[in-house]
Amino acid sequence: MMQYLVILLDDTSVAYCHCDNPHRERRLMPPETLRDGIRYAMTHNLMIQFVYPDYDLPQDYLDAIDTIDHHDIVPFPRQGDVAVAENSKLKIENSAGAVVVLRMKKAELFVSGDTVAALLRQVQRLNIVITDLDTFTDADLVPYGALLDRWAALLKEEYLAGRTPQLNLLTDRMMLTAPNHCNAGVENLTLAPNGRFYLCPAFYYTASEESVDPEDIPNQQLLRLDHAPLCRRCDAYHCRRCVWLNQRTTLDANTPSHEQCAVAHTERNASRRLLAAIREKAQFMPEVDIKEINYIDPFDIRKDF
Amino acid sequence: MNLKSIGDAWQSGMAKNITFIVTKDCQLACKYCYLVGKNVKERMSWDTAKAFIDYVLAREDDFREESVVWDFIGGEPFLEIELIDRICDYLKLRMFELGHHWFDSYRFSFSTNGINYHTPEVQRFIEKNREHLSIGITIDGTERKHDLNRVWKQATPDENGIIHPSDRGSYKDVVKNIPLWLKQFPDAGTKVTISSPDIPYIRESVMHLYGLGIHQVNINVVFEDVWQEGDDARFEEQLMLLADEIIDGGWYQDYACSFFSEHIGKPLDPVRDNQNWCGAGRMLSVDAAGNLYPCTRFAQYSLRSKKALVIGNIRDGINPNLLRPFLTLDRTTQSPQKCLDCEVASGCAWCQGENYDAAQTNTVYQRATAICLMHKARVRANNYYWNKLYRKLELEGRREEFERNKRSVEHQTC
Ligand code: SF4
Ligand code: SF4
Numbered sequence: 001m002m003q004y005l006v007i008l009l010d011d012t013s014v015a016y017c018h019c020d021n022p023h024r025e026r027r028l029m030p031p032e033t034l035r036d037g038i039r040y041a042m043t044h045n046l047m048i049q050f051v052y053p054d055y056d057l058p059q060d061y062l063d064a065i066d067t068i069d070h071h072d073i074v075p076f077p078r079q080g081d082v083a084v085a086e087n088s089k090l091k092i093e094n095s096a097g098a099v100v101v102l103r104m105k106k107a108e109l110f111v112s113g114d115t116v117a118a119l120l121r122q123v124q125r126l127n128i129v130i131t132d133l134d135t136f137t138d139a140d141l142v143p144y145g146a147l148l149d150r151w152a153a154l155l156k157e158e159y160l161a162g163r164t165p166q167l168n169l170l171t172d173r174m175m176l177t178a179p180n181h182c183n184a185g186v187e188n189l190t191l192a193p194n195g196r197f198y199l200c201p202a203f204y205y206t207a208s209e210e211s212v213d214p215e216d217i218p219n220q221q222l223l224r225l226d227h228a229p230l231c232r233r234c235d236a237y238h239c240r241r242c243v244w245l246n247q248r249t250t251l252d253a254n255t256p257s258h259e260q261c262a263v264a265h266t267e268r269n270a271s272r273r274l275l276a277a278i279r280e281k282a283q284f285m286p287e288v289d290i291k292e293i294n295y296i297d298p299f300d301i302r303k304d305f
Numbered sequence: 306m307n308l309k310s311i312g313d314a315w316q317s318g319m320a321k322n323i324t325f326i327v328t329k330d331c332q333l334a335c336k337y338c339y340l341v342g343k344n345v346k347e348r349m350s351w352d353t354a355k356a357f358i359d360y361v362l363a364r365e366d367d368f369r370e371e372s373v374v375w376d377f378i379g380g381e382p383f384l385e386i387e388l389i390d391r392i393c394d395y396l397k398l399r400m401f402e403l404g405h406h407w408f409d410s411y412r413f414s415f416s417t418n419g420i421n422y423h424t425p426e427v428q429r430f431i432e433k434n435r436e437h438l439s440i441g442i443t444i445d446g447t448e449r450k451h452d453l454n455r456v457w458k459q460a461t462p463d464e465n466g467i468i469h470p471s472d473r474g475s476y477k478d479v480v481k482n483i484p485l486w487l488k489q490f491p492d493a494g495t496k497v498t499i500s501s502p503d504i505p506y507i508r509e510s511v512m513h514l515y516g517l518g519i520h521q522v523n524i525n526v527v528f529e530d531v532w533q534e535g536d537d538a539r540f541e542e543q544l545m546l547l548a549d550e551i552i553d554g555g556w557y558q559d560y561a562c563s564f565f566s567e568h569i570g571k572p573l574d575p576v577r578d579n580q581n582w583c584g585a586g587r588m589l590s591v592d593a594a595g596n597l598y599p600c601t602r603f604a605q606y607s608l609r610s611k612k613a614l615v616i617g618n619i620r621d622g623i624n625p626n627l628l629r630p631f632l633t634l635d636r637t638t639q640s641p642q643k644c645l646d647c648e649v650a651s652g653c654a655w656c657q658g659e660n661y662d663a664a665q666t667n668t669v670y671q672r673a674t675a676i677c678l679m680h681k682a683r684v685r686a687n688n689y690y691w692n693k694l695y696r697k698l699e700l701e702g703r704r705e706e707f708e709r710n711k712r713s714v715e716h717q718t719c
Pocket of ligand 1: 230231232234235236239240241242256260261262264265298
């Protein structure tokens, strides 16, 4: 069931997920589109997530936004429910208590050990989004696992000290007993500045001709978990199961690439080690069970399904 | 015709199908031909063929199937008999030199319109490769039925190189080669494709093919959305007439028509019967440009409304991510609810290429069901056939004997 409406207030609204925003020219959503979007959300019981550009909006926009309960996704260091930073622009001292999305390429990720460690001591929650996930090789998974273990050691100390910072790559799986995917096109839709609906911002950025009718999304069942043959049997519950990445890498929205699965399983397995390490010292999340497995890609065991 | 369809148990199901699209040219321009983009321009070069063979044979670990069927299609493959001869010689040589496990278990397979079958070049090739060959000639039935669709192309293609049909039928040019073909391949079958205008000719066509000495007629209705109102009733009527003639004339003992099968028309279990129907993704095709496809139906010349689904090329190899949707396909995920609830679902086929072409989005996971009413009509006629046949056999006390000796008919989709 649809639950959220993402509204991109401007063509330059901050990208907060896997796909970069290619737009460089400002194009503010027309006020009547904004009003229609808010009205649509109200009439369909949707929670709105407004996505902001890096400049101040006119007052009448702020007034309109205030007419409905919502969340704000803003470019760092602006203030909002979620602040999105590119690695190079992040100032750690400004992040105390915040929910931060940190978007990085693989190369940046591998040298971000200290930055992330420092952030984890500050933020309430850190979401690391890798923007070139499809470039991961199997050889990259070993250093990636080691990097996660390093952050896990720090998180373990924090948790044992009674603080609970969250890092999506490690703590989400530890807390989840069921999948928590992105569910674009099933639980959320995006309204773009051009007044059209998209499955998510990435589809607007890369295929703006592929808008959808929210009342009749073609092949919507293929966006659902029960129609994803690999994901429906998978317990990397924290994985985003990004249908945009799926479409781009395998040409089918319901099938993930090897890279998406292998990266998510490296995180899953690191979460398992973290959970075990915490449990050595304290009772923790007894209802969660992350089993030991011998694969990093559910595709490799599909015969056993 | 592919190997599965000739009633030959040879390594059935364990073979890799690898297809060379050697040319997109053909002498004919059949009106139902799914190859919407046939043209005279795209012929495979020797360099492309060789590079493809080298690519495949160098990856024995990636292609573990026990056997291989090297398939040659077109257009009309025998237009490129010289190239094919060279390819086959090279395949044999390299499989031997590399000690490849396929050297002990390979076939060359052809689907031809039969027009060049008698030529010295083709006959020399057959002589040389006889032990490893299966050849299917497509003949659609009686002369009037065959010539309804299988016509010669116009002498000159249009300015885009696209071939258009003429008025001249090809029956006489094909039928003259049938005796030679059956002499060389007595167990061979033929493939018949039924579209809406062909329905009135089904009975006479199958009987005609039996009369020519063809024991196995593999026949199916096209998957495309071509059907008119009332076609299902007309189809059922034709199949009942055919059933009567086969049974009353005693043809059922030595001849088989794939329309009649004891295994169709039952409900399917969502867990036990959840396999995909066709082998797309487990097969591999290469075209003249060196592009690789999960099946030939995904090449551009076979598609009406979608872009070709290229999974790689002979230089960079196969992108394994692009095979993942195919290798995880199952029946229930791609089928609409009506098919999951269907009381007569078994034997109702689909073609992944047509599914892709007809889908609302870019996916191989949306099953096209244009054949729905036709399948249901087939099931009714099929029930009639077996009820009538078994009653007759029981009355004659010959049912057990029949069960022991009956020809197996395997499903075939394309
Ligand atoms: S790890 Fe792979 S199979 Fe599992 S949910 Fe993520 S994309 Fe799907
Ligand atoms: S297409 Fe029609 S006949 Fe075939 S399985 Fe679906 S509902 Fe049954």
